[in-house]
Amino acid sequence: MNKKTTIYDIARELGITVSTVSRALNNVPTISEATRQLVLKKAKELNYSVNKIASSLSSGKSNTIGVIVPTMQIHFFAEAVHSIEKELKKHRYSLLLYQSNESYADEVNGVKTLLEAQVDGIIASLSLETQQTAHFQEVIRQGKCLIIFDRTHQDIQAPVVKLDDFEAGYLATRHLIDQGYRNIGFITTNKEITIFKDRVRGFETALQDAGIPRHESLIVRGNLSIEAGIEGTEQLLQSPIKPDAIIGGDDFTAVGIMQALKAQQINIPATGVIGFANQRFSSFITPTLSSIDQQANKMGEECAKLFLKMVKQKDPYAAIEQVVLNPILVKRESTARNQQS
């Protein structure tokens, strides 16, 4: 296969030096328009294409960003990555993708791999397993841009893009209360992730604000999945206080809740159900599922913008920004108790 043409080839053919060629190709102002055109023409003629590896090595900038997410199988993350890539592409950045598969060890390795690849920054959302954060500290120590989104961790001194999850929990609960539900159950995860804890806090505060007593027996802490929703619901139905509404930690869990209720011939929305994430299917299952939209696209976009801003500064961590997006309540049939009574 033909050796690829380099700026040396262009320089030789034109009888000029590589620095001039480099300048022409990179739109450096200190060059005559005539030479630039000449170079551009010759480059096209020789079918020249830059070797970014070489240019990265020399310049110390890779124009690449690393993204670490738990898994692209979760639609929220796929959406977020979609937006990040779309936004970054506009600024000629490439995206290296790494999935942690919800494993701490894998996540640590991801950071290592991306750092070795000399990315200019890392945008990450934590695995469910992650407790330690030393791997992320290393990113900061190297002066590279680090942005954590959605699944964050308080120990990481880096900019964050997240939903106001307290508000999300509050909003979901408040909506249920407004609809007349009183004994509200909550099936959440037992993982130590800020966002999940915040939602529970929002839940509890909303109850308190409404003067509704909180019953520990109405909170189930396990996993988030359809199965967990089913099991959690079965457990709640045994509890001394029967729930008249159940919040699912995510939409899949909510689907499980709905399935369990249906299996017991319990009417929805006589018993209300609401989830988090506003997955696409929420709008076309039966009954349609109320949910809290997590704004995946907006989140991805904000991450990208934050990175672009940081990467321009000499000290990216001079001012650590925090972007908190507002959750959006999407009301659907599964909580429409008033309308149907």
Next chain:
Amino acid sequence: MNKKTTIYDIARELGITVSTVSRALNNVPTISEATRQLVLKKAKELNYSVNKIASSLSSGKSNTIGVIVPTMQIHFFAEAVHSIEKELKKHRYSLLLYQSNESYADEVNGVKTLLEAQVDGIIASLSLETQQTAHFQEVIRQGKCLIIFDRTHQDIQAPVVKLDDFEAGYLATRHLIDQGYRNIGFITTNKEITIFKDRVRGFETALQDAGIPRHESLIVRGNLSIEAGIEGTEQLLQSPIKPDAIIGGDDFTAVGIMQALKAQQINIPATGVIGFANQRFSSFITPTLSSIDQQANKMGEECAKLFLKMVKQKDPYAAIEQVVLNPILVKRESTARNQQS
């Protein structure tokens, strides 16, 4: 920020040369175990981490693969990318992600970008717009590995990983016929993508094999979406021959079909519905939706494996493989006419 340590630092501290250090770090056999251990120890001590950019430039291998998909917003592609990354990671390859956003121009630019990034290969699925394929020919011309999956194009002389879409169409139709449906409608796309045309061919052949006449009025060509499913169904319900089953070009279209039927108080599965893709939601909408599984994960995995195989050979295109996966029929309630009568 501390300059990063290089193999020179290690060499200096140990009083040996960089070539020895390099050999130790890369498990080259021609080195004494003693020196290797010494180097490894010192590397750890100095918190050394390889600069892959430098090593790529020098070795001519980037250990990076580029993936071009229309958009991660489509779950099938997110799944495929998930599997590709997961598989490739095992072999220490990184993944550069590029979305064409269903735009030809963007796709062309993607190939260019990835080539400039010196990827060792490209795994791609075409945008709906793509007709020309010169940009992919360039990949081959440069001797880089190219693999096309799912949305393929006959002009590209590269290995392909795809579903047997003829069989997929046949299987869906055959299943409906087996269930006793006779006037089968099909809502598909008008785009010139091989896979969609193949499915229609499978559909027609299945009808023919069963001795059922084909009615052009039962085929609706438009878009694939919930809305398209609704509109298509309304159109089919007007047709001279009333359909007793409708195939949706994808699961979203099938959801639209179901919604339109429900709106007309038409019972499902008295009128059958089946889709393509076997999206996760298919199993928990009401009624649950029969579908043809596209094996996104398997497809991604096969792409990765094919790449790993190709990249080892001196001439990657010596033998152009074609991996055709079998579609899997997933029977659910929406076509369970027999069981319920």
Next chain:
DNA sequence: TTGAAAGCGCTAACAC
């Protein structure tokens, strides 16, 4: 088994 040295292709002072 180890060392010396020439690159890989490009960038970026610095000099003219």
Next chain:
DNA sequence: GTGTTAGCGCTTTCAA
């Protein structure tokens, strides 16, 4: 406005 010249950090012959 253009040329000269060091690198960037690593790999890889070729010698020793």
